[in-house]
Amino acid sequence: xxxxxxxxxxxxxRTPLYALHVSLGGKMVPFAGYEMPVxxxxxxxKEHLHxxxxxxxxxxxxxxxxxxxxxxxxxxxxxxxxxRLVPQDIIGIPPGxxxxxxxTNAEGGILDDLMVANFGEHLVLVVNAACKDADIQLLRDxxxxxxxxxxxxxxxxxxxxxxxxxxxxxxxxxxAEAMRFMDAGPRNVDGxxxxxxxxxxxxxxxxxxxxxxxxxxxxxxxxxxxxxVLPIGLGxxxxxxxxxxxxxxxxxxxxATTPVEAALEWSVQKVRRSGGARAGGFPGAGKxxxxxxxxxxxxxxxxxxxxxxxxxxxATLFATADSAEPIGKVTSGGFGPTLxxxxxxxxxxxxxxxxxxxxxxxxxxxxxxxxxxxxxFVPNTYKx
Amino acid sequence: MTTLYTSDHEWLSIEGDVxxxxxxDFAQAQLGDVxxxxxxxxxxxxxxxxxxxxxxxxKAASDVYAPITGEVVEVNQAIVDEPALVNTDAGGxxxxxxxxxxxxxxxxxxxxxxxxxAHTA
Numbered sequence: 001x002x003x004x005x006x007x008x009x010x011x012x013x014r015t016p017l018y019a020l021h022v023s024l025g026g027k028m029v030p031f032a033g034y035e036m037p038v039x040x041x042x043x044x045x046k047e048h049l050h051x052x053x054x055x056x057x058x059x060x061x062x063x064x065x066x067x068x069x070x071x072x073x074x075x076x077x078x079x080x081x082x083x084r085l086v087p088q089d090i091i092g093i094p095p096g097x098x099x100x101x102x103x104t105n106a107e108g109g110i111l112d113d114l115m116v117a118n119f120g121e122h123l124v125l126v127v128n129a130a131c132k133d134a135d136i137q138l139l140r141d142x143x144x145x146x147x148x149x150x151x152x153x154x155x156x157x158x159x160x161x162x163x164x165x166x167x168x169x170x171x172x173x174x175x176a177e178a179m180r181f182m183d184a185g186p187r188n189v190d191g192x193x194x195x196x197x198x199x200x201x202x203x204x205x206x207x208x209x210x211x212x213x214x215x216x217x218x219x220x221x222x223x224x225x226x227x228x229v230l231p232i233g234l235g236x237x238x239x240x241x242x243x244x245x246x247x248x249x250x251x252x253x254x255x256a257t258t259p260v261e262a263a264l265e266w267s268v269q270k271v272r273r274s275g276g277a278r279a280g281g282f283p284g285a286g287k288x289x290x291x292x293x294x295x296x297x298x299x300x301x302x303x304x305x306x307x308x309x310x311x312x313x314x315a316t317l318f319a320t321a322d323s324a325e326p327i328g329k330v331t332s333g334g335f336g337p338t339l340x341x342x343x344x345x346x347x348x349x350x351x352x353x354x355x356x357x358x359x360x361x362x363x364x365x366x367x368x369x370x371x372x373x374x375x376x377f378v379p380n381t382y383k384x
Numbered sequence: 385m386t387t388l389y390t391s392d393h394e395w396l397s398i399e400g401d402v403x404x405x406x407x408x409d410f411a412q413a414q415l416g417d418v419x420x421x422x423x424x425x426x427x428x429x430x431x432x433x434x435x436x437x438x439x440x441x442x443k444a445a446s447d448v449y450a451p452i453t454g455e456v457v458e459v460n461q462a463i464v465d466e467p468a469l470v471n472t473d474a475g476g477x478x479x480x481x482x483x484x485x486x487x488x489x490x491x492x493x494x495x496x497x498x499x500x501x502a503h504t505a
Contacts, residue, residue, distance in 0.1 A: 038443075039416065043417050044417065044442040044443055045416065045441075046417070235442065238443070239443075309422065309440075310445065312445060334442060334443065335419040335440065335441075335442045337419075337442060342420075364422075
């Protein structure tokens with residue numbers, strides 16, 4: 001979910017599954033300061049299709065896991081404190097549930113996107129790898145009066161995603177099938193104390209499993225021993241999330257985009273919007289709530305190229321085949337293996353954001369037509 | 385018929401004054417599953433090292449360069465219609481385009497099979 005680091009100044013870090021990736025034939029590349037597998041022998045296309053057909057296992061241990069523990073012992077105090085940093089209703093997350101959120105800045109831009117889970121006595125956050133140090137500092141600066149901010153550096157994070165994820169995990173975790181989408185909390189998995197959420201970044205049903213670092217390889221090997229499960233690299237993780245219409249931080253959302261511009265209004269509950277009982281009170285609230293009330297000038301949309309040529313990140317968008325004035329940019333784009341067609345997303349003027357609006361992208365000097373399209377491009381299969 | 389190679393992992397099969405050009409099996413393996421191919425217009429005059437065609441995998445787009453100077457006399461529509469052919473038969477049916485060779489002396493700078501094998505070893 002984060003910006004790749006091409007030539008890191010500091011040595012690359014490794015996750016607890018590094019040796020397993022290498023032994024499985026993973027092609028290791030630098031990503032967000034870590035050496036991560038971009039693909040295994042089957043390649044991005046087959047890994048993508050396998051995840052949608054059966055189940056894929058992803059190492060997402062590079063992401064940051066952080067416990068936010070209220071000094072009072074009352075989780076609502078931690079939730080209320082976190083609401084100072086995000087535009088979401090955190091107080092309203094029931095115990096055992098999690099919610100998607102964004103850290104915002106004073107200009108209404110997005111510092112990072114994250115998951116927030118209520119573990120009953122404290123909160124557990126999952127943040128992007130490239131942002132985690134800054135996020136931990138933000139949390140400490142913002143919440144230390146009320147909370148202890150505890151990075152869970154001794155835990156790995158696995159994602160098991162796909163239509164077979166539930167039946168596979170059920171063999172190791174008695175509670176797997178009973179969990180609903182966005183349920184989260186401690187669970188016993190193969191005798192290990194894990195934190196399991198029924199969520200992911202592929203649009204498929206599935207789980208994210210936080211496991212003690214020294215048991216991560218053992219658990220990964222146990223899951224991979226199931227014939228339905230293949231290891232999946234970052235390449236397919238990206239094409240899966242793109243087909244699911246999910247944002248990649250540093251690309252589709254960043255400090256220059258607000259939640260409203262990013263079409264993430266659904267993630268901001270009414271209680272934090274104008275007229276709500278806890279309206280505002282987060283960084284950039286003035287700008288973000290004004291955009292809720294009167295709209296933003298531009299908007300993130302799904303884009304379907306009409307031809308076969310992928311339209312990739314950075315491509316300039318135009319209103320017509322011959323207009324000189326750029327109207328926006330593609331922020332993610334590539335080929336969707338499940339759709340068997342190119343897919344993209346990007347920012348366009350709100351006036352040109354209606355479904356089926358035809359726009360043009362500059363690709364190698366040619367203007368290729370694409371159409372504003374609903375996301376997800378591939379329907380979600382979450383177990384709600 | 386002679387087959388020559390470039391350090392950019394293209395092959396050229398020379399017959400008279402026409403060179404058939406494709407990418408090597410090594411190159412297709414590096415790219416991964418090919419999902420899109422764009423070929424030059426017939427009649428286009430290409431200079432040596434100019435971007436001539438594009439081959440795209442799920443993840444990335446790569447240029448195919450003109451290994452020599454010449455005019456495009458034929459392109460292989462089969463790989464546009466079925467890009468996966470590049471993965472299954474890179475050295476054969478999945479040729480990209482044919483050039484009318486402008487300057488045969490440029491061939492002298494290319495590798496033979498043994499040199500290319502050493503290059504990719």
